[in-house]
Amino acid sequence: MPTNKPENATEQEAAPFFVGYLPMPPQLKSFYWRLAAVLIVVCGLLGYWVAAQQKPASPAHWNTAQISTIQGLLSVRPYPILHRFNPQNPHQVESILLVSPGKHSAAEWSADFAQQMVSVDGYEIHRGGWTMLEIAAQDAVKKITEASAQTKSQLQRLSALPATQLLGEISLQGEIVDSKCFLGVMKPGAGKIHKACAEVCMLGGIPPMLIAKDATQQQFGYLLTTADGGNAAALSAKFAAETVQISGQLQQQGDLLFIAMNEDGIQRR
Amino acid sequence: MSHGYVAVNWNRRKQLYDICVWLGIVLYVALFIGLSNVFYAGEQSISMPIILIRAFSSCAFLMLSFILCIGPLARLDRRFLPLLYNRRHLGVSLLVVALLHAAVAIYWYHSFGVLNPIVSVFTSGGDYRSLSDVPFQTFGAAALLILLLMAATSHDYWNATLGAPLWKAIHISVYFAYALVIVHILFGALQQDNTGILPWMAGASVALVGGLHLITAFAKAGADRQIRVRAPAHDAAPEPCWVAVGDWQEIPNNRARVVSINDAERIAIFRYDETKLAAVSNVCQHQNGPLGEGRVVDGLITCPWHGYQYKPEDGCSPPPFTEKIKTYQLKVEASQVLVNPVPLPAGAPRPIIHITA
Numbered sequence: 001m002p003t004n005k006p007e008n009a010t011e012q013e014a015a016p017f018f019v020g021y022l023p024m025p026p027q028l029k030s031f032y033w034r035l036a037a038v039l040i041v042v043c044g045l046l047g048y049w050v051a052a053q054q055k056p057a058s059p060a061h062w063n064t065a066q067i068s069t070i071q072g073l074l075s076v077r078p079y080p081i082l083h084r085f086n087p088q089n090p091h092q093v094e095s096i097l098l099v100s101p102g103k104h105s106a107a108e109w110s111a112d113f114a115q116q117m118v119s120v121d122g123y124e125i126h127r128g129g130w131t132m133l134e135i136a137a138q139d140a141v142k143k144i145t146e147a148s149a150q151t152k153s154q155l156q157r158l159s160a161l162p163a164t165q166l167l168g169e170i171s172l173q174g175e176i177v178d179s180k181c182f183l184g185v186m187k188p189g190a191g192k193i194h195k196a197c198a199e200v201c202m203l204g205g206i207p208p209m210l211i212a213k214d215a216t217q218q219q220f221g222y223l224l225t226t227a228d229g230g231n232a233a234a235l236s237a238k239f240a241a242e243t244v245q246i247s248g249q250l251q252q253q254g255d256l257l258f259i260a261m262n263e264d265g266i267q268r269r
Numbered sequence: 270m271s272h273g274y275v276a277v278n279w280n281r282r283k284q285l286y287d288i289c290v291w292l293g294i295v296l297y298v299a300l301f302i303g304l305s306n307v308f309y310a311g312e313q314s315i316s317m318p319i320i321l322i323r324a325f326s327s328c329a330f331l332m333l334s335f336i337l338c339i340g341p342l343a344r345l346d347r348r349f350l351p352l353l354y355n356r357r358h359l360g361v362s363l364l365v366v367a368l369l370h371a372a373v374a375i376y377w378y379h380s381f382g383v384l385n386p387i388v389s390v391f392t393s394g395g396d397y398r399s400l401s402d403v404p405f406q407t408f409g410a411a412a413l414l415i416l417l418l419m420a421a422t423s424h425d426y427w428n429a430t431l432g433a434p435l436w437k438a439i440h441i442s443v444y445f446a447y448a449l450v451i452v453h454i455l456f457g458a459l460q461q462d463n464t465g466i467l468p469w470m471a472g473a474s475v476a477l478v479g480g481l482h483l484i485t486a487f488a489k490a491g492a493d494r495q496i497r498v499r500a501p502a503h504d505a506a507p508e509p510c511w512v513a514v515g516d517w518q519e520i521p522n523n524r525a526r527v528v529s530i531n532d533a534e535r536i537a538i539f540r541y542d543e544t545k546l547a548a549v550s551n552v553c554q555h556q557n558g559p560l561g562e563g564r565v566v567d568g569l570i571t572c573p574w575h576g577y578q579y580k581p582e583d584g585c586s587p588p589p590f591t592e593k594i595k596t597y598q599l600k601v602e603a604s605q606v607l608v609n610p611v612p613l614p615a616g617a618p619r620p621i622i623h624i625t626a
């Protein structure tokens with residue numbers, strides 16, 4: 001009988017060999033209990049660490065907990081907007097963008113109420129100085145029929161406000177977003193990941209906005225319209241989330257800034 | 270083995286494995302969601318569906334990276350073989366997490382609009398010709414499809430029905446899925462913001478997965494060189510051409526030496542019962558696992574990957590199983606093992622070498 005086995009034979013023989021359907025060799029068993037414990041702790045640590053490395057969203061709020069009722073004068077072109085006097089400062093006109101639930105514009109639900117005093121129930125969306133109202137349901141836009149003296153005088157004063165002011169030619173670089181997500185429904189609601197959503201929103205008629213920064217990095221939002229002041233949502237959809245150069249006529253209506261874009265007024269950068 | 274299939278052959282160890290896997294997943298996702306709500310509260314909070322999308326995507330990515338490390342780890346250190354044994358459970362769990370990621374993303378970003386959500390995934394956004402605008406969703410969807418195909422064919426039934434080579438080809442496409450996921454991240458989250466930890470996570474994963482595979486390739490290439498034998502070409506001559514492959518006493522008992530002769534299919538020469546020698550193909554019929562890295566257990570050659578067994582005498586699995594591997598003729602001269610590199614048909618018996626004195 002040969003006796004000269006290789007030197008490492010015993011060691012190799014001793015190395016545990018695992019077969020799935022046989023009992024686990026004891027050395028492997030303790031190895032696996034320790035490995036499982038380590039891996040589960042690592043999962044927990046990673047969950048903590050990756051979560052902690054996210055960036056906070058920009059301050060914004062979509063109040064889905066409470067329905068607000070807002071009264072004002074409704075204009076529908078280019079986008080449904082409710083104009084009222086700021087409750088805190090009755091000399092200041094406030095413009096509130098109206099949208100429907102989901103990724104749909106409020107055009108349909110407000111079409112019958114152009115230039116009328118209405119009361120709208122909905123969920124408020126706020127970001128910076130912007131206010132938007134997501135109409136709660138189809139019947140949540142109501143014409144104010146029994147107008148009090150106060151309502152009548154408000155209507156008169158709002159109707160008497162100067163229409164659009166033209167502020168001159170402008171050319172700005174920035175990102176096109178859909179105003180609903182950007183103003184607080186999605187946080188974050190801009191950028192490449194959000195691009196498809198912004199497209200769907202704009203195809204649904206949600207007002208497009210150009211977000212541009214000035215030299216001090218402060219953000220400004222401009223609602224975009226066609227050259228003749230119409231709805232530019234579908235036109236802007238395919239440029240969502242890209243850096244673009246917008247050129248057109250800068251206009252002011254109440255406290256909102258618009259750019260009525262020239263033909264070919266959107267250029268990719 | 271191929272004898273009567275059930276959905277999953279549960280045993281206590283597989284259950285423990287799955288419990289650990291899901292404990293890890295639930296812990297990761299729960300901590301991610303809970304802490305995201307604590308760390309980012311109030312005005313600067315992150316939308317809940319976005320937190321979910323991030324929790325599931327990062328979890329799936331970490332799992333995929335881990336799964337791809339198991340193969341090389343098990344080749345470098347045999348203690349990791351049990352992880353390989355149940356890797357398909359991990360793969361199916363990964364698919365579940367990846368599907369959750371996709372479902373929430375489709376719900377949140379693509380639903381509630383004028384487009385069908387699935388249509389929106391594939392049509393909205395982007396232009397493949399502009400680097401800054403390449404749609405990232407398509408790559409994620411393609412990766413998901415591969416994972417789905419793999420999970421659907423993960424059962425041994427499909428392994429046996431499709432045959433090991435085709436089955437392997439399907440399952441090796443996990444590397445393609447990984448590449449697609451990397452592109453999905455590059456054109457998606459990384460283009461959104463490349464300043465966070467995501468570049469580090471993706472970079473570390475690629476370095477780890479790639480590094481481990483390279484190390485294993487080099488280590489195994491070194492091992493291969495030691496056993497590679499060049500022999501003069503022999504055309505199907507009537508006389509067998511015997512190739513010397515070393516001293517039989519250098520083979521530990523119940524183990525094998527693997528030789529590759531003229532780069533043909535590798536041969537595993539097993540020593541068992543101290544003094545018996547038998548040569549078989551190194552390729553397991555189940556998933557082409559390396560039989561020569563296995564052992565002889567209870568007198569049967571046992572594959573290290575999932576424990577398929579073959580009789581040394583004829584390369585047949587013991588009844589009721591039906592797998593067969595090729596066998597080879599051996600002889601011993603002055604303690605040198607000589608092998609005839611021309612294989613016998615799978616399952617063919619030939620005399621076992623029994624060294625007496």
Ligand code: FES
Binds near residue numbers: 557558559572
């Ligand atoms: S490859 Fe699965 S048992 Fe051999």
